[in-house]
Amino acid sequence: MEEQLKKSETLSVVGELAAGIAHEIRNPMTALKGFIQLLEDGIQEDHSMYFNIISSELERIDSIINEFLILSKPQAVKFIRKDITEIMKETVDFLKAQAVLHNVQIQTFFEKELPFIFCEPNQMKKVFINLIKNAIEVMPKGGTVTVRMESALNHTIHISIKDQGAGISKDQIKKLGQPFFTTKEKGTGLGLMVTYKIIEEHKGSIVAESEMGVGSIFHIYLPVYKEK
Numbered sequence: 065m066e067e068q069l070k071k072s073e074t075l076s077v078v079g080e081l082a083a084g085i086a087h088e089i090r091n092p093m094t095a096l097k098g099f100i101q102l103l104e105d106g107i108q109e110d111h112s113m114y115f116n117i118i119s120s121e122l123e124r125i126d127s128i129i130n131e132f133l134i135l136s137k138p139q140a141v142k143f144i145r146k147d148i149t150e151i152m153k154e155t156v157d158f159l160k161a162q163a164v165l166h167n168v169q170i171q172t173f174f175e176k177e178l179p180f181i182f183c184e185p186n187q188m189k190k191v192f193i194n195l196i197k198n199a200i201e202v203m204p205k206g207g208t209v210t211v212r213m214e215s216a217l218n219h220t221i222h223i224s225i226k227d228q229g230a231g232i233s234k235d236q237i238k239k240l241g242q243p244f245f246t247t248k249e250k251g252t253g254l255g256l257m258v259t260y261k262i263i264e265e266h267k268g269s270i271v272a273e274s275e276m277g278v279g280s281i282f283h284i285y286l287p288v289y290k291e292k
């Protein structure tokens with residue numbers, strides 16, 4: 065019974081996503097058709113603006129499809145006992161170049177000898193990449209991203225990622241994690257959906273806290289690994 069319920073839930077999620085992707089791709093396609101029509105009519109001499117818009121719309125479609133391929137690819141999921149500090153260090157190193165380009169500094173505070181967690185390291189890395197990228201992207205003039213990891217109550221590890229960006233309004237906080245919710249011109253609105261899903265699969269929790277004009281903090285709690 066429970067299994068059946070799960071299956072139909074999965075199906076409706078897939079259906080929702082399929083409808084979403086159709087919608088998301090149709091919008092830029094309509095725009096593309098319009099611009100091609102304008103080019104055909106040859107009303108305007110200078111075509112460079114059209115080409116810019118066309119290529120950025122195509123890029124958008126491309127990133128939506130890419131994110132979907134990642135989602136639908138049957139990945140070998142292997143949960144192991146792991147030091148989360150290691151995963152976070154690798155992620156931060158990986159994102160340093162991008163941070164520097166945006167004038168952003170990534171500061172880390174990791175409690176020493178944190179307990180292990182039981183996780184799928186690649187998925188965990190994806191979570192950290194998504195959150196740190198969002199933090200970088202919300203500070204177009206630069207700033208500091210602060211990443212903390214410490215042990216917390218109830219045998220959990222608390223991970224927080226803090227930015228000094230514009231903040232998230234109360235209305236928008238409710239929409240975080242919904243597929244295709246984005247306020248970015250080139251956003252896909254899929255990063256947080258994937259992030260929330262992965263945290264759920266790890267029996268953890270994630271919550272966003274934000275103050276307009278000051279910044280946001282994403283808090284993650286993950287259960288520590290228990291020897292059986």
Ligand code: ADP
Nearest residue numbers: 198199202245246247248251252253254255256
């Ligand atoms: P994308 O980054 O492609 O827009 P995400 O799922 O990663 O998609 O994020 C969805 C939306 O949530 C963003 O467009 C933005 O409006 C909001 N958001 C996420 N992280 C932050 C943040 N750190 N500060 C402000 N807004 C954020």
Ligand code: MG
Nearest residue numbers: 194198255256
């Ligand atoms: Mg994102």
